[in-house]
Amino acid sequence: GYRNWQVVAPSQRDDKDEIRLILGNDIAMKAYRAKTLPFPDGSILAKLAWKRAKSAEFDNTFVPGEPQRIEFMVKNAKKYAATGGWGFGRFVNGKPADEKQHGTCWPCHEANVKGHDWVFTRYAP
Secondary structure, eight states: GGSSSEEEEEEEEGTTTTEEEEEEEEHHHHHHHHHHHSOOOOOEEEEEEEEEEEEEOOOOOOEEEEEEEEEEEEEEETGGGTTTTTTEEEEEEEOOOOOHHTHHHHHHHHHOOOOGTTOOOOOOO
8 A cells, every 4th residue: 555655755834734745656756766747647646644743752853743634646647637637535534535625636736836747746865
């Protein structure tokens, strides 16, 4: 499963007070390393998000706290043509998010990352 995928990059979102880890399957990671855009069909990205928590051991450090959600992007240019070739999924507490939440994914990607095949995260080598 996705827990065995490789790390694309970590990120932090201050407005949501979150730490995030973005993972990629083998197809996505090969594209990242080769700097291939658009990503090939079969690429899958996973974003794991946790509330930021102060480390009990080291005062100046934030660590993952309570899990918030897991989100996926699946590349299939034909199936998801209306959303840049990407299908989006969001799971909260292990259950699929409702359609209203799911509907927020594409508009944000469409407005902000057209030049990177609709993907925010850059590879951290």
